[in-house]
Amino acid sequence: MKITAADVIVTCPGRNYVTLKITTEDGLVGWGDATLNGRELAVASYLRDHVCPLLIGRNATRITDTWQYLYRGAYWRRGPVTMTAIAAVDVALWDILGKISGLPVYRLLGGAAREGVTVYGHANGSTIEELLTDVAHYRDQGYRAIRVQAAVPGLDSTYGIGGKSAGHTYEPADGEQPTENVWDTAAYLDFVPKMVAAVRDEFGPTVRLLHDVHHRLSPIEAGQLGKSLEPYRMFWIEDSTPAEDQSAFRTIRQHTTTPLAVGEVFNSVYDCNQLITERLIDYIRTSVSHTGGITHLRDVFALANVYGVRSGSHGAGDLSPVSFASALHLDMAIPNFGIQEYMGHLDPWREVFSVGYTMHDGLMHPGDAPGLGVELDEQAAARYPYQPQYLPVNRLTDGSMWDW
Ligand code: CS2
Numbered sequence: 109m110k111i112t113a114a115d116v117i118v119t120c121p122g123r124n125y126v127t128l129k130i131t132t133e134d135g136l137v138g139w140g141d142a143t144l145n146g147r148e149l150a151v152a153s154y155l156r157d158h159v160c161p162l163l164i165g166r167n168a169t170r171i172t173d174t175w176q177y178l179y180r181g182a183y184w185r186r187g188p189v190t191m192t193a194i195a196a197v198d199v200a201l202w203d204i205l206g207k208i209s210g211l212p213v214y215r216l217l218g219g220a221a222r223e224g225v226t227v228y229g230h231a232n233g234s235t236i237e238e239l240l241t242d243v244a245h246y247r248d249q250g251y252r253a254i255r256v257q258a259a260v261p262g263l264d265s266t267y268g269i270g271g272k273s274a275g276h277t278y279e280p281a282d283g284e285q286p287t288e289n290v291w292d293t294a295a296y297l298d299f300v301p302k303m304v305a306a307v308r309d310e311f312g313p314t315v316r317l318l319h320d321v322h323h324r325l326s327p328i329e330a331g332q333l334g335k336s337l338e339p340y341r342m343f344w345i346e347d348s349t350p351a352e353d354q355s356a357f358r359t360i361r362q363h364t365t366t367p368l369a370v371g372e373v374f375n376s377v378y379d380c381n382q383l384i385t386e387r388l389i390d391y392i393r394t395s396v397s398h399t400g401g402i403t404h405l406r407d408v409f410a411l412a413n414v415y416g417v418r419s420g421s422h423g424a425g426d427l428s429p430v431s432f433a434s435a436l437h438l439d440m441a442i443p444n445f446g447i448q449e450y451m452g453h454l455d456p457w458r459e460v461f462s463v464g465y466t467m468h469d470g471l472m473h474p475g476d477a478p479g480l481g482v483e484l485d486e487q488a489a490a491r492y493p494y495q496p497q498y499l500p501v502n503r504l505t506d507g508s509m510w511d512w
């Protein structure tokens with residue numbers, strides 16, 4: 109089954125997405141997500157200029173060999189651009205293998221290890237009262253787990269606040285430069301326990317609550333936060349410190365029993381092998397589209413399984429519907445599934461992407477169509493040209509650069 113074409117489609121239905129289309133000699137098409145928020149064109153070029161020419165003539169069913177060829181053959185290994193590009197190829201080839209075999213990808217991966225995938229939604233508010241209303245909205249929709257974020261009093265902006273668009277992408281203030289946010293750790297550490305206490309008071313002790321710190325604390329501050337939240341039994345606090353400093357989690361672990369999640373910025377097992385083998389975290393958040401695809405993410409989760417670490421994959425709106433579908437297939441089949449983020453996508457995404465995944469009673473299922481169960485309408489995609497957009501940057505009140 110030879111590959112005869114490999115094309116990159118950049119489109120912006122609500123936000124920018126980069127999608128790889130691989131076509132075989134029999135006319136089968138596989139789709140892979142190659143979106144890297146704020147650096148989309150870097151991955152598009154890596155694919156178009158360096159990878160796609162190497163795919164023509166290769167056997168589409170030799171997924172492992174192609175993964176190894178693109179990883180080892182690049183010489184310059186790892187990194188978000190390289191691994192997002194490899195991920196797109198990998199996922200597209202799994203899609204094709206499913207279409208050849210007539211099976212959904214999760215059945216190629218060993219079949220259903222669960223009836224459905226528990227997802228969590230993003231409740232947020234500019235006040236605690238607004239947040240409580242949004243939590244009720246998600247509870248009433250059947251969500252079994254809910255992420256809670258609220259604006260920190262006194263700050264002009266806080267990560268994750270602003271309805272469906274929060275966390276997806278951000279129009280630069282002047283169209284040319286990233287928006288600049290201002291951060292105050294003391295105000296944040298004072299506020300979050302009050303926010304979570306209010307949610308627990310309103311919704312009781314059993315709803316699973318998650319919170320995203322978004323990389324902004326020092327290890328000891330993260331220990332303080334985790335300890336202050338222990339009475340509220342969080343499902344997890346996420347990205348409490350900059351993720352690349354794996355040893356920081358030793359300090360956090362010494363000070364709190366609040367479960368820790370990290371990994372959405374990781375792109376290979378080498379970013380998290382210490383966190384996993386030393387049990388410094390409870391959930392690994394690596395995603396299919398940024399961690400080398402299904403082939404490599406399956407290896408990450410297999411290592412995590414040995415140490416009792418569960419999956420909690422990233423599923424923000426800047427991971428395309430193709431990426432989210434592939435995440436659900438993997439979530440269905442692995443033994444150590446934890447939870448899956450589901451933020452949804454901004455309109456008019458359904459004009460471009462058709463998907464087979466469904467949600468019922470807080471559980472999602474990828475569907476049983478052969479492959480991933482997703483398709484992309486290229487004519488519709490052409491109606492939404494790329495729009496330069498940046499993620500915000502963050503500074504402390506004294507102007508020092510900080511982590512957004
Ligand atoms: C966030 C993301 O969903 C999350 O957990 O961390 O919204 C993140 O800010 C974006 O995916 C960055 O592109």
Ligand code: MG
Binds near residue numbers: 322346
């Ligand atoms: Mg996050």
